[in-house]
Amino acid sequence: MTATTSSESRRLTGYAHGGGCACKIPPGELEDAVRGLVGQSGDDVLVGLDSGDDAAVVRLRDDLAVVSTADFFTPVVDDAYDWGRIAAANALSDVYAMGGTPVVAINLVGWPRGVLPMELMTEVLRGGVDVAAGVGCPVIGGHTIDDPEPKFGMAVTGVVDPRHLLRNDAAVAGLPLTLTKPLGLGLLNNRHKQTGEVFPEAVDLMTRLNRDASVAAVAAGLTAATDVTGFGLLGHLHKMCRASGVGAVIDRAAVPVLDAARVALRDGFVPGGSRRNLDWVRPHLTAGPGVTEDDLIVLADAQTSGGLLVVGEVPGYPVIGHTVAGAGIRVR
Template sequence: MSPTATTPDTRRLTSYAHGGGCACKIPPGELEDAVRGLVGQAGDDVLVGLDSGDDAAVVRLRDDLAVISTADFFTPVVDDAYDWGRIAAANALSDVYAMGGTPVVAINLVGWPRGVLPMELMTEVLRGGVAVAGEVGCPVIGGHTIDDPEPKYGMAVTGVIDPKDLLRNDSAAAGMPLTLTKPLGLGLLNNRHKQTGEVFPEAIETMTRLNRAASAAAVTAGLRAATDVTGFGLLGHLHKMLRASGVGAVIDRSAVPVLDAARVALRDGFIPGGSRRNLDWVRPHLTAASDVTEDDLIVLADAQTSGGLLVVGELPGYPVIGYTVPGTGIEVR
């Protein structure tokens, strides 16, 4: 479907925020510097803490049961309040799926400019979040709200998992295929939407699609390593996984799925600042073939919102985009 412009009387939520979605994340290098002194606090039952920069915390309750805890929120990524709620909820639930778990309860996290935007609009955001969580039977019970100059929405989510099924970002082994379960280009399209008001249904469908099936398939296949691809882009999240696991990777850029409209947005210059920062951060660990262009690398570093899973191993029905190798760093071919 071709993009359509919003009507003049549509209240443009994205105009109330300096950025949008996961592209608003604090740059990865700055974030790591800020939390570096906080690692190493894990007790014996903390299976996943801050040390590897994984998607969620995991604490063992008993030998066959662990709890997964995560929180995620961001400024409006689309202008439609209900869709923003759906996207933010899918993104928050994704951290649990990235660990191989099942979400069991969520609470809302809301910042709202109450004197600027009507409360009825906030209700639509919350309604979207409940709708997506309801798809997987995860109750949304209460939450916390503050009066905030910029609208923000997300969820804190609690999940469960048998520790033997845990997917981690520090468990990648060399000689394994890399699978990506959603196409890239969401940051480019979200930035174009913010700048022009054009609506991209394929981006909304991608962002609201849950990673539940891919997560379950990875656990069933006995795989051990995964992460979700969000604000740090494919290259950023892959770099974190490789660094934590002590391996390297080769990426076949022609095998990486990209939304068609995102290639047009790239050509027209709608590159988010977060995508450029991602590439700057990972570039020292990157080598590229002579025919790999800067545009190719921008797409691979594009800041995603509610992106797919990057799984070490092959999942039927999803594209293999490369493979892990001994050594360090990322080679793009």
């Protein structure tokens, strides 16, 4: 039996309670659990726990800092190689969201070794290595455990010039908001999990790296960004606004959404994580006339390996709103 045949006959998503970044602990519960944990601090810790950013950043010298992050999740697609590619792109994204360059990664694997063939795990790892190798980031070893539920991701170390750092507490009022990938990945991944339908456009987006968008944002002199993953556009925007002390206005008609995701929404394939995201941010949300609950579900949809949300205009990507003085998010 080949790895591909094994993956098709043993649907990987069927071995997971959730899929991709939608399996994250809900944002409200997570914040309650870690409240009061302070970790290590010091003058050279440029980004730590306070802002809830995408990665930690520690200065080594005036022109060099190290970026450190880890990200892993349960299967989001049934194809083992594609799952590996998606998980790697998602882990690398945290470094790009800080304006950095990944330099080395290690694998993080949980595998039900008595249930799923080891050759499937090899395919997952191969997918991850291929994506990282494509941007010159070597994957050197890692850690594996025997786990009843398959999980895969990476711990990634990167570098960044502290003078050109992107962070989520640096937003200021009066600037455009740019989104670099369409929404709807959570809806399509949930439909895939429930029905087995494959959506190549979703796989293409999830394996597409945020490197070019990050480079363009830094080149434009921008300072605030985050990636849009499991907490959805609204959740990650709320975290950025809260950390920066600003508000935001979203023009829902300007937000790019995958066409197939709108069909999945119509047919009821809404991930539980997307609904939890909306419930969490709703107290800070004002919906304008004509904004429907379905509109808000899309904006809260739990993404896996989504795009960057950047404060400022990034050439080549759509502007979806702007920051404002005050607090809260208004959708119009």
